[in-house]
Amino acid sequence: MNRLASLLLVLPLLLGGCASTPQLNAPPPLFADASFKPPSEPIGAQNLFTLTPAMQAYLHSPAFEAHLRGKGLERGLIDALYSKTDLKLEYDASRTRTAAETYEARAGNCLSLVVMTAAFARELGMTVRFRSVLADETWSRDGGIYLVSSHVNIALGHRKRNGLLYDETSERELVVDFLPPPEASRFHTRQLEEEDIIALYLNNRAAESLVQGKVDDAYWWARAAVATNPPSAIAYNTLGVIYQRHGDLVMAERALRTALEREPESVVVMQNLGPLLAATGRTAEAAEMARRVASIEPVPPFQYFDKGMVALKAGDYDGARKLFEREVKRAPYYDEFHFWLAVTLLQLGEAKEAREQLALAIDTSTKSDNRQLYSAKLAHLRRQSANSVRLY
DSSP, X not given: OOOTTOEEXXXXXXXXXXXXXXXXXXXXXXXXXXXXXXXXXXXXXXXTTOXXXXXXXXXXXXXXHHHXXXXXXXXXXXXXXXXXXXXXXXXXXXXOOOHHHHHHHTEEOHHHHHHHHHHHHHHTTOEEEEEEEEEEEEEEEXXXXXXXXXXXXXXEEEOOEETTEEOTTOOEEEEEOSSOOTTGXXXXXXXEOHHHXXXXXXXXXXXXXXXXXXXXXXXXXXXXXXXXXXXXSHHHHHHHHHHHHHTOHHHHHHHHHHHHXXXXXXXXXXXXXXXXXXXXXXXXXXXXXXXXXXXXXXXXXXXXXXXXXXXHHTTOHHHHHHHHHHHHHHOTTOHXXXXXXXXXXXXXTOHHHHHHHHHHHHHHOOSHHHHHHHHHHHHHHHHSOTTTOOOO
């Protein structure tokens, strides 16, 4: 598959606001506003943490206050928001939402849940710290676009009163981690500022728009992210990918080189820039870029999976199984790998193992639609004999 401008670095984060074409102050050389149509939706993050009247009412409801009385401020808040008896929130990575949108939908991705929790916590007077978890990044693929996701969580705290004053030495924190990776407590974290969260939210919305084929909207979201001048390469890389999809290779290279200046060892940026150099006739530079990528990441994401799909379609089920198992081993939390391993196991007559892999696909899926699909197939498999079921 052509990897040119097919990679996005996306963190699971947040929101939107102003209805007209945004007028933002940022380096003009990186932007080409006249080449894109005005956005079809509000662009911005002005209302990211805003509580709606319905959220305010919930915050002051007898049920919510009972949680706080029973478990204290921090744990009471988390119990109220994420217990299965009240809001019944679900994890759903299909779209990054504001605090208000997450509350209304009763669903959100990692960043959306962090934002909504922060909004409620601040209203209760708690301290809030956003944190980036320095764990391995995870890859996914949607519509020919490769996405790499990192993980964020939140630490909540408050200071006890000491007479008429607050005791500055008594601050306690509760770390809240949504869909944590295994042994999350062992990973180092890096504190994020609210500006980082805003930039990541805007970048997420750009990536989501691009996946949906809304290139013009994607540009305005990415432009807004870059205009925040984030220290990382994420937003600049996304802007470069959007330019490439739009057919403007000069601007794409400019944005990607800016990204590489900020993170010289970013494999994601190099994987986008290398094919672009080749497409514009600079084969020697492209080859050097490919060499650098291979020295850092010898086996690209999805390589075993793509070879496994070729083997599966050719009827080489044993070969497909081995390849899918290798991909599952290095990316055990990606649902698609478990699903296709289940398909292969079923073809090999191993129904029990196929059911186990389908169950893992359900557990690791971050999208409610996929969970429903896998659940239906698992239920069908359980009803039928191994010899009569086809999953695809």
